[in-house]
Amino acid sequence: xxxxLMYESFFKIVEGIPLTLQVVSISTILGIFLAVAVALMRxxxxxxxxxxxxxxxxxxxxxxxxxxxxxVYYGLSQFEAIRESILWPILKEPYWCxxxxxxxxxxxxxxxxxxxGILSVSKNYIxxxxxxxxxxxxxxxxxxxxxTVRQALPAYGNELILMVKASSLISIVTLMEITGIARxxxxxxxxxxxxxxxxxxxxxxxNFIIVMFVNLAERRLGIEKAT
Amino acid sequence: xxxxxxxxxTGWGDEMxxxxxxxxxxxxxxxxxxxxxxxxFAACKLSNFFILRAIAEVYTTIIRGIPELLVIxxxxxxxxxxxxxxxxxxxxxxxxxxxxxxxxxxxxxxxSGAYSTEVIRGAVNSVPKGQFEVGKTLGLSGYSLYGKIxxxxxxxxxxxxxxxVWQITLKDTALISVTGLVEIMRQSRIAAGSTHEPFIxxxxxxxxxxLITRLSNIFFDSAEKKYSKGYVSKEAL
Numbered sequence: 001x002x003x004x005l006m007y008e009s010f011f012k013i014v015e016g017i018p019l020t021l022q023v024v025s026i027s028t029i030l031g032i033f034l035a036v037a038v039a040l041m042r043x044x045x046x047x048x049x050x051x052x053x054x055x056x057x058x059x060x061x062x063x064x065x066x067x068x069x070x071x072v073y074y075g076l077s078q079f080e081a082i083r084e085s086i087l088w089p090i091l092k093e094p095y096w097c098x099x100x101x102x103x104x105x106x107x108x109x110x111x112x113x114x115x116x117g118i119l120s121v122s123k124n125y126i127x128x129x130x131x132x133x134x135x136x137x138x139x140x141x142x143x144x145x146x147x148t149v150r151q152a153l154p155a156y157g158n159e160l161i162l163m164v165k166a167s168s169l170i171s172i173v174t175l176m177e178i179t180g181i182a183r184x185x186x187x188x189x190x191x192x193x194x195x196x197x198x199x200x201x202x203x204x205x206x207n208f209i210i211v212m213f214v215n216l217a218e219r220r221l222g223i224e225k226a227t
Numbered sequence: 228x229x230x231x232x233x234x235x236x237t238g239w240g241d242e243m244x245x246x247x248x249x250x251x252x253x254x255x256x257x258x259x260x261x262x263x264x265x266x267x268f269a270a271c272k273l274s275n276f277f278i279l280r281a282i283a284e285v286y287t288t289i290i291r292g293i294p295e296l297l298v299i300x301x302x303x304x305x306x307x308x309x310x311x312x313x314x315x316x317x318x319x320x321x322x323x324x325x326x327x328x329x330x331x332x333x334x335x336x337x338x339s340g341a342y343s344t345e346v347i348r349g350a351v352n353s354v355p356k357g358q359f360e361v362g363k364t365l366g367l368s369g370y371s372l373y374g375k376i377x378x379x380x381x382x383x384x385x386x387x388x389x390x391x392v393w394q395i396t397l398k399d400t401a402l403i404s405v406t407g408l409v410e411i412m413r414q415s416r417i418a419a420g421s422t423h424e425p426f427i428x429x430x431x432x433x434x435x436x437x438l439i440t441r442l443s444n445i446f447f448d449s450a451e452k453k454y455s456k457g458y459v460s461k462e463a464l
Contacts, residue, residue, distance in 0.1 A: 058437075062437045063398070063437065064398040066402060066412060067429060070412075071426075071430075075429040076426070078425050161291070164294075167294075168294035168296045172296075179296055179297055179300075182297065187304070196297060196300070196305070203294060204288075204289070
């Protein structure tokens with residue numbers, strides 16, 4: 001075990017943390033909007049809305065994230081039309097391709113979590129809210145949404161950790177986040193175990209902090225832990 | 228547009244299909260390794276020894292908290308030297324290099340094993356204590372208790388979970404393409420680079436993955452039905 005190397009590489013790998021966190025947070029926030037939209041489409045009861053949403057989720061959950069990333073980054077740029085469109089300044093950047101792919105991916109996975117949460121809201125509450133004269137929008141915002149958040153939060157915490165792990169893939173399209181830097185150091189120093197321990201510990205700490213925040217939020221919302 | 232998928236030396240059709248076969252092979256061997264690890268570590272988690280429980284807990288926490296890619300890099304760059312180190316202890320001094328398939332199977336198997344551990348542990352926990360007690364009262368032990376009475380019940384409860392683990396494993400094998408194993412992902416990358424048609428080859432790869440998913444769903448559904456014989460399904464109640 002080369003401790004000095006671990007010490008040196010720690011400071012290099014730490015420089016990748018901002019990029020990892022940035023990509024994860026931007027795509028998570030954008031992903032929530034996508035997820036809510038897809039979840040609402042799926043439970044809309046209108047086949048024109050629910051079928052595309054169903055196939056979208058099926059497509060994303062059935063294929064590897066790496067393939068989706070390649071598809072967005074390499075696949076789309078094949079077309080002249082895209083290279084000449086106004087989207088090209090975005091689609092030619094690996095950074096934005098990474099964010100787009102991660103957004104779509106978390107959007108599909110979280111939509112299932114949100115759908116489960118919405119479906120768990122008892123019909124009685126909705127009826128009661130209607131009886132009290134609340135409009136549909138108010139019912140959704142004041143009744144359905146808070147209960148959904150409570151139901152979905154534990155599963156959503158897992159999704160956040162999966163997102164941190166998934167963000168490592170953007171290193172394959174040249175972005176130097178934690179895994180990208182770690183890989184570069186490994187191929188230079190040929191010390192896979194040491195670098196793995198350093199980079200792995202950084203990920204574990206990030207995920208541990210996320211778990212703590214989710215637990216805190218769960219306690220605040222009064223969610224009972226399943227034992 | 229579709230001549231790029233011609234079979235034989237003129238197109239990429241047969242190469243892509245071989246890639247799909249490789250994906251299925253490496254996924255299945257990873258799943259088998261994963262289930263084996265899952266049984267071992269689930270037994271550790273359920274044991275009375277603190278040290279065994281701690282080891283299993285560390286294993287699942289690390290694997291579930293660290294990106295799969297990092298685990299694959301660890302084994303890709305460090306796997307051969309680890310094996311050589313072990314071989315040296317047993318007196319073999321030669322050079323050993325693990326091939327991409329072995330490295331991929333070990334890496335994805337280790338990842339898959341962590342998820343299997345949780346599935347199997349949950350399934351064993353859900354077998355009522357009375358089943359163990361009755362078995363012991365009847366004088367059964369070892370294989371006749373665990374193999375004939377406990378295993379079929381664990382298998383029934385664990386199957387849907389193992390189906391999910393299979394999905395995760397199948398998708399994780401795409402990451403092995405970075406080590407050079409020619410499975411769907413790697414093959415479509417090669418074909419895309421050589422024909423300058425990335426869109427069509429990545430689309431083909433998507434279709435192949437969805438096809439494998441669909442077929443394995445059918446397989447797991449029928450397996451679930453087989454192991455649920457004699458149980459009334461929830462929908463029927």
